[in-house]
Amino acid sequence: xxxxxxxxxxxxxxxxxxxxxxxPHWEATLIYSLLSCITLLTVVLNLLVIISISHxxxxxxxTSLLILSLxxxxxxxxxxxxxxxxxxxxxxxxxxxxxxxxxxxxxxVVVSVSVGNMVLISVxxxxxxxxxxxxxxxxTMKRVQLCICLCWIFSALHxxxxxxxxxxxxxxxxxxxxxxxxxxxxxxxxxxxVATFFGPIIVIVVLYxxxxxxxxSQARAMRSHIAAVTLQHSKTITAKKSEMKAARTLGVVVVxxxxxxxxxxxxxxxAENNLLGASSAAIEIWLLYxxxxxxxxxxxxxxxxxRKSIKLIVTLQILKPSSCEANIL
Numbered sequence: 097x098x099x100x101x102x103x104x105x106x107x108x109x110x111x112x113x114x115x116x117x118x119x120p121h122w123e124a125t126l127i128y129s130l131l132s133c134i135t136l137l138t139v140v141l142n143l144l145v146i147i148s149i150s151h152x153x154x155x156x157x158x159t160s161l162l163i164l165s166l167x168x169x170x171x172x173x174x175x176x177x178x179x180x181x182x183x184x185x186x187x188x189x190x191x192x193x194x195x196x197x198x199x200x201x202x203x204x205v206v207v208s209v210s211v212g213n214m215v216l217i218s219v220x221x222x223x224x225x226x227x228x229x230x231x232x233x234x235x236t237m238k239r240v241q242l243c244i245c246l247c248w249i250f251s252a253l254h255x256x257x258x259x260x261x262x263x264x265x266x267x268x269x270x271x272x273x274x275x276x277x278x279x280x281x282x283x284x285x286x287x288x289x290v291a292t293f294f295g296p297i298i299v300i301v302v303l304y305x306x307x308x309x310x311x312x313s314q315a316r317a318m319r320s321h322i323a324a325v326t327l328q329h330s331k332t333i334t335a336k337k338s339e340m341k342a343a344r345t346l347g348v349v350v351v352x353x354x355x356x357x358x359x360x361x362x363x364x365x366x367a368e369n370n371l372l373g374a375s376s377a378a379i380e381i382w383l384l385y386x387x388x389x390x391x392x393x394x395x396x397x398x399x400x401x402x403r404k405s406i407k408l409i410v411t412l413q414i415l416k417p418s419s420c421e422a423n424i425l
Contacts, residue, residue: 106274138174
């Protein structure tokens with residue numbers, strides 16, 4: 097019985113050790129295999145998105161730049177956060193208090209960046225659909241690059257402020273050895289909830305409602321247009337259809353993000369004392385991270401250019417000279 101009791105501890109040699117989350121062997125193997133596959137898919141698919149947009153010149157657009165920023169954040173989730181969460185599934189933290197603080201900081205940063213990118217994507221689609229005549233002058237590469245940089249900087253500053261106590265003293269919230277938890281007071285929790293969830297959701301919903309209203313009116317106008325059109329006007333209609341398709345695709349990305357993130361933020365609201373442990377919200381955290389795997393799947397389903405670029409990358413066609421000039425649109 098003494099041996100069995102020691103097996104339940106993360107650090108059997110320490111009396112202050114945390115207890116493991118005990119699971120049947122088959123269940124643990126199934127969970128680890130599933131989570132490992134999700135992690136591998138997240139890393140590979142987002143890496144393909146990053147390579148595609150970075151390599152092919154036709155994809156060097158303002159909208160693609162926003163998708164690239166989101167893909168980088170999703171890649172970091174798969175490369176850094178998901179492997180750590182797999183290690184944490186048994187409820188034990190073996191990497192030390194300092195790495196715990198760094199891991200929590202990176203988790204807050206990538207989630208904040210993803211939310212910020214969703215807002216920027218919504219603004220981009222709003223301008224493209226509701227004010228198309230001035231889109232090219234209002235949404236320029238330099239402005240988009242500046243907004244993306246500010247998004248990452250704000251996310252880092254926001255996360256540093258929220259976790260300032262943990263970063264100063266990484267083990268301050270641990271009740272036993274082998275634990276990695278974050279505790280936020282009500283002021284910090286409320287600010288984080290407004291800044292990274294409720295505020296962005298309101299902005300996203302309002303913008304996409306306006307986009308939807310304009311899209312419906314444009315669709316009715318096109319259907320009622322029975323007279324012959326000039327070539328220039330035909331191109332304008334084609335361009336509007338292209339913008340609408342992009343808006344619909346990115347709208348799906350936004351909706352999926354909201355569905356994946358809502359359970360996590362609902363948990364943070366209901367959690368007593370806002371204590372976010374390594375394993376106390378495992379399902380909610382993994383659902384939030386799983387969104388990073390779904391985004392490139394959505395691109396592959398809706399964007400022909402992504403499927404073409406994957407084919408060129410997998411077949412190593414991108415290694416040929418001038419492959420960046422390939423026509424994939």
